[in-house]
Amino acid sequence: MLRRYLTILSLILGLAFLFSCSSSNDNDEKEKKSNFEVIQPVVDEAISGWSNPVISAQALHDDLANHFVVSVRNAEHYALGHIPGAINIPWTQIAKEDNLKKIPTDKHIVTYCYTGHTGQIGATVLKLLGYDVSNMKWGIMSWTKDANVRVSSAFSEETDAHDFTVTTEVPQTSTYDLPDPNYIDSEDAMTVLKAAADQYVSNHAPVITAQALFDNLNDGNTANDPVIVSVRKAEHYAIGHIPGAINISWKEIAKIENLKKIDPNRQVVTYCYTGHTGQIACTVLNILGYDALNLKFGIMSWTKDQNVRAVNAFSEDVDAHDYQLEQ
Numbered sequence: 001m002l003r004r005y006l007t008i009l010s011l012i013l014g015l016a017f018l019f020s021c022s023s024s025n026d027n028d029e030k031e032k033k034s035n036f037e038v039i040q041p042v043v044d045e046a047i048s049g050w051s052n053p054v055i056s057a058q059a060l061h062d063d064l065a066n067h068f069v070v071s072v073r074n075a076e077h078y079a080l081g082h083i084p085g086a087i088n089i090p091w092t093q094i095a096k097e098d099n100l101k102k103i104p105t106d107k108h109i110v111t112y113c114y115t116g117h118t119g120q121i122g123a124t125v126l127k128l129l130g131y132d133v134s135n136m137k138w139g140i141m142s143w144t145k146d147a148n149v150r151v152s153s154a155f156s157e158e159t160d161a162h163d164f165t166v167t168t169e170v171p172q173t174s175t176y177d178l179p180d181p182n183y184i185d186s187e188d189a190m191t192v193l194k195a196a197a198d199q200y201v202s203n204h205a206p207v208i209t210a211q212a213l214f215d216n217l218n219d220g221n222t223a224n225d226p227v228i229v230s231v232r233k234a235e236h237y238a239i240g241h242i243p244g245a246i247n248i249s250w251k252e253i254a255k256i257e258n259l260k261k262i263d264p265n266r267q268v269v270t271y272c273y274t275g276h277t278g279q280i281a282c283t284v285l286n287i288l289g290y291d292a293l294n295l296k297f298g299i300m301s302w303t304k305d306q307n308v309r310a311v312n313a314f315s316e317d318v319d320a321h322d323y324q325l326e327q
Contacts (some may be wrong), residue, residue, distance in 0.1 A: 002039035044254035055134040062069040081149035081325035095197035095249040120279035155314040166240035179289030210301040240308035271295035
């Protein structure tokens with residue numbers, strides 16, 4: 001009788017142990033967060049609170065000693081001439097751990113590139129990783145007029161601006177599933193962000209030209225049309241926007257309710273005023289698992305209508321300087 005009792009007791013205890021392990025495993029599975037769930041709140045908080053995404057060349061020049069400057073241009077172009085004191089980390093390498101260790105956490109960081117675009121990618125990555133950072137507006141072409149140092153051409157009304165159609169018609173929006181990227185097996189936000197950022201900057205083109213976007217939209221094949229997102233202010237979107245574009249402020253691009261308006265299975269094209277805040281939104285979307293490009297030079301490359309542009313385009317007379325360079 002006692003043996004039978006002990007046998008029954010051991011069976012009960014064994015079943016209880018198995019059930020406990022099964023429940024524990026189930027809870028572990030339920031509680032484990034995806035890469036998207038880990039980083040989305042961090043990204044949203046960083047971007048929605050970013051008050052100084054750009055800094056003018058004039059402001060940087062006047063207070064250069066109080067900023068740590070990072071040129072994200074290619075090494076050979078950095079060697080031609082750079083802002084005094086600037087270190088060189090190409091934008092495609094900005095998320096590497098060894099390069100992040102070169103950047104102080106107790107100073108304001110300023111990134112810069114050629115025209116403002118890849119500098120803004122570098123600044124956005126650093127912002128998401130907790131740095132106090134701004135990007136120099138217009139890039140090196142705002143610091144110097146030396147064409148050899150600039151390497152690439154500044155924005156030109158003759159070559160870069162077009163008179164493509166704009167509209168005030170607001171398209172209907174749908175609701176889509178959120179992306180589910182898999183960058184790394186971790187639930188640490190900084191670890192996942194570094195992996196996501198490194199994958200993006202190492203493998204993805206930053207911009208699309210207005211001409212290339214126009215050709216895509218008018219090739220007779222709507223199946224390859226991208227989702228177009230204007231990240232400008234609502235009042236400026238209402239004045240005129242690229243046909244088919246939806247409107248999401250760049251500061252609110254990482255909010256769940258806005259991300260659900262963007263189809264993760266289609267390419268996305270963001271645009272703003274001059275290319276800078278559009279590049280922020282583009283970087284955020286790529287890090288969160290979308291495939292996005294930014295419209296080079298923003299709306300000023302799409303239309304010459306000053307009312308629609310809302311802000312002034314780059315001007316050699318107003319925006320370019322002849323500040324000191326270091327080699």
